[in-house]
Amino acid sequence: HELLAGQFAGAVGNARAYAAQRSRAEALAELDRAKTTFFANVSHELRTPLTLLMAPIADALADAGPGLPAGVRDQLTLALRNGHRLQRLVNDLLEFVSIEAGRASAVRVETDLAAFTAELAGVLRAATERAGLRLTVECPPLGRPAFVDPRMWEKIVLNLVANAVKYTFVGGIDVSLRAAGDAVVLEVADTGVGIPAAELPQLFERFHRVAGSPARSREGTGLGLALVRELVTLHGGSVRVDSEPGVGSTFTVTVPLGAPDAPAEGPATPSD
Numbered sequence: 001h002e003l004l005a006g007q008f009a010g011a012v013g014n015a016r017a018y019a020a021q022r023s024r025a026e027a028l029a030e031l032d033r034a035k036t037t038f039f040a041n042v043s044h045e046l047r048t049p050l051t052l053l054m055a056p057i058a059d060a061l062a063d064a065g066p067g068l069p070a071g072v073r074d075q076l077t078l079a080l081r082n083g084h085r086l087q088r089l090v091n092d093l094l095e096f097v098s099i100e101a102g103r104a105s106a107v108r109v110e111t112d113l114a115a116f117t118a119e120l121a122g123v124l125r126a127a128t129e130r131a132g133l134r135l136t137v138e139c140p141p142l143g144r145p146a147f148v149d150p151r152m153w154e155k156i157v158l159n160l161v162a163n164a165v166k167y168t169f170v171g172g173i174d175v176s177l178r179a180a181g182d183a184v185v186l187e188v189a190d191t192g193v194g195i196p197a198a199e200l201p202q203l204f205e206r207f208h209r210v211a212g213s214p215a216r217s218r219e220g221t222g223l224g225l226a227l228v229r230e231l232v233t234l235h236g237g238s239v240r241v242d243s244e245p246g247v248g249s250t251f252t253v254t255v256p257l258g259a260p261d262a263p264a265e266g267p268a269t270p271s272d
C-alpha cells in the first residue's frame with residue numbers, strides 16, 4: 001500500500017508539474033503571439049512615414065546643384081543611409097512576422113542555381129575587396145534542375161556572405177555550391193572571428209547577437225540568421241554552423257532540389 005500510495009503521490013506530482021509546465025508553455029506562446037503582432041503593427045506603421053521622410057531627402061540631394069555646401073550634402077547623405085538601414089530593418093521584421101504567422105511559402109521555380117549563386121556572391125565582391133579579403137566562388141553547374149524561391153535564395157546567400165565579410169578581418173571567404181543526392185548544399189566559409197561554442201545553440205534565434213563579438217561594423221539587428229533559418233525551413237531544408245573562435249566559421253545550407261509547385265487548378269494529367 002505504501003508503495004502504491006507513494007506511486008500515486010508521485011503521479012499526482014507529475015501531473016501537477018505537467019499542468020504547470022503546460023500552462024507556462026501556453027502563456028509563453030501567447031506572449032510570443034502578442035510580440036509578433038506588436039512587431040507587425042509597429043513595422044507597418046513605420047513604413048509609410050519612413051518613405052515620406054526619405055523621398056524629400058533623396059529629391060533634395062538629386063535636385064541640388066553643385067551649389068550645395070559639402071557639409072549639407074554629407075549630412076543629407078548620412079540621413080539617407082540611416083533611413084535605408086531602418087527600411088531594411090522594417091522590411092526584415094515584416095518578412096519575419098509574415099513567416100511566423102504562417103503566411104509565407106516558398107514559390108519554387110526552376111533556377112540555374114549555380115549561376116545564380118555565383119552572381120549573388122559576386123554582388124559582395126566589391127565590399128570584400130574593399131575590406132582586403134579574398135573571395136572565392138566555386139559553383140559548377142549542378143547537372144540537374146533545382147527548384148527554389150529565387151527571392152528567398154537571394155536573401156539566404158546575401159545574408160550569409162555579408163555576415164562572413166562583417167566578421168572577418170584577415171583571410172577571406174569561400175562560397176561553394178554542390179549537389180548531394182536529392183539536395184543542394186551551399187557552404188559559406190570564412191576565416192573570421194568565429195563563434196564561441198556556448199553561443200551556437202542560440203545563434204539562429206531572432207535578435208540573438210554574440211556579445212562583444214568584434215565586427216567590421218556594429219550595424220545589424222540579430223535578425224539575419226533567424227531569417228536565413230526560416231527561409232531554409234520553408235524550403236524543407238536545414239542550416240548548420242561549424243565554428244572555432246579565432247579560426248573561422250562555416251555555414252552549411254542543405255535544401256532539397258525540389259520540384260515545381262503543383263499547378264493550383266486543372267485536371268490531373270494521366271500518368272500514361
Ligand code: ADP
Pocket residue numbers: 163164167190192193194195203208209210211213219220221222223224225226249
Ligand atoms: P547581426 O545583424 O547581428 O549580424 P545575425 O542574425 O546575422 O545578426 O547574426 C547573429 C550573430 O551571429 C551576430 O551578431 C554575430 O555575433 C554572429 N555571427 C553571424 N555570422 C557570423 C560569422 N560569419 N562569423 C562570426 N560570427 C557570426
